[in-house]
Amino acid sequence: MNARPFVLALALAMPACAPHADTSASPAPSQLASPAATSTGTPAGATPPPVNFSGRRVGSHYVYATKQHGAQTVYVLRADSVNAIYNGALTGRSDFTNPHVTFYGHAGKRLTSDAPAGTVVEKDKSVVMTGGVRARTQDGMTLTSDSLRYEDEAEIVHGVGHVVVTFPTGETLRGETLDWDLRDGHINVGA
Numbered sequence: 001m002n003a004r005p006f007v008l009a010l011a012l013a014m015p016a017c018a019p020h021a022d023t024s025a026s027p028a029p030s031q032l033a034s035p036a037a038t039s040t041g042t043p044a045g046a047t048p049p050p051v052n053f054s055g056r057r058v059g060s061h062y063v064y065a066t067k068q069h070g071a072q073t074v075y076v077l078r079a080d081s082v083n084a085i086y087n088g089a090l091t092g093r094s095d096f097t098n099p100h101v102t103f104y105g106h107a108g109k110r111l112t113s114d115a116p117a118g119t120v121v122e123k124d125k126s127v128v129m130t131g132g133v134r135a136r137t138q139d140g141m142t143l144t145s146d147s148l149r150y151e152d153e154a155e156i157v158h159g160v161g162h163v164v165v166t167f168p169t170g171e172t173l174r175g176e177t178l179d180w181d182l183r184d185g186h187i188n189v190g191a
Helices: 003-017
Strands: 051-056 063-069 072-079 081-086 093-097 100-104 110-114 117-121 126-130 133-137 142-145 147-151 156-166 172-181 187-190
Touching (some): 063 081, 072 093
Antiparallel strands (some): 081 093, 093 117, 100 110, 142 156, 156 172
């Protein structure tokens, strides 16, 4: 799910959730919206209030977020809970508990990762997983690192801290950084 349209839909639904007000008295003329007010009722030039929302898993129904480039799915994120804030265009930030993210590369490449915490930032379209990441590719390669960051523009997954990559053959690479290019599947482990 693209978080921005969801946040906008949520924001549009919020007035319907407002507490019931006493409408027995007519508002004073000074309380009516002025012609300088925007369509949302916020005075022109004023910053609209932030939109906050949260969700949590109920039974086997998780919180989901999906990122796509055109018809291609880039990642699917499933989590136990989300807390998000939206202050306007390109300001959204969503914090997830126990994210399980599957990143889809080109030519069938796939990396599925789990961590205790994760954040999606709308401005740079990044996904950051923290607290100790465990991941596995579709062909059996495993990866562990302290954190993992998906960079949308470069289509790279970047691991940092205590990186260990184990191939299905048993060969192990260790380092402090890892870059996995989703476009061609190339993996680079650095010291």
